[in-house]
Amino acid sequence: QKEVEQDPGPLSVPEGAIVSLNCTYSNSAFQYFMWYRQYSRKGPELLMYTYSSGNKEDGRFTAQVDKSSKYISLFIRDSQPSDSATYLCAMSAGQAGTALIFGKGTTLSVSS
């Protein structure tokens, strides 16, 4: 079992739809949870950052972490064509020298 599982999609939605992206993980030591957005042929950019369990909202984006279920989600409201990208979940246990573990990424396409 991989440490982080993410459905690669692709996911296609019409403009204005609500999008739900998810990841599951197996390592209970993970404490820091992130979502990165990666446009084609670009480096990933940090979208949302959450420490431990709970929700975090930033504009049209909401990140949720459920440590008891080892499950994290990213919701995008009122999706726009500019949201078309690959979304990578990532997590870290936080110890010095440890890596950020990424999911495979989910490719999202929002059509106008």
Added chain:
Amino acid sequence: DAGVTQSPTHLIKTRGQHVTLRCSPISGHKSVSWYQQVLGQGPQFIFQYYEKEERGRGNFPDRFSARQFPNYSSELNVNALLLGDSALYLCASSFYTGASNTGELFFGEGSRLTVL
């Protein structure tokens, strides 16, 4: 403010050759990490450097090496290139201070390596 800068952006090598990739972190960041991203996969951790010392290493062969300079820039070297080394090599810098790794990384655009 300049973000993380990487060079070269694209390069083509043949099997057995050597490659050097370069990275300049965001001003004020003292930690640099390298990741390999194969097409269709998430980035995989190769190295983390902080204050010129290696602080973490992923599951990559000894053909991969790196170093960090006094100005916090970094180089990734790959020897004896294999076809499977074809990937996007990402450099990321962070506020890491030598204690906990909170994971907030700021990535560059990457160096796309093709090995023929």
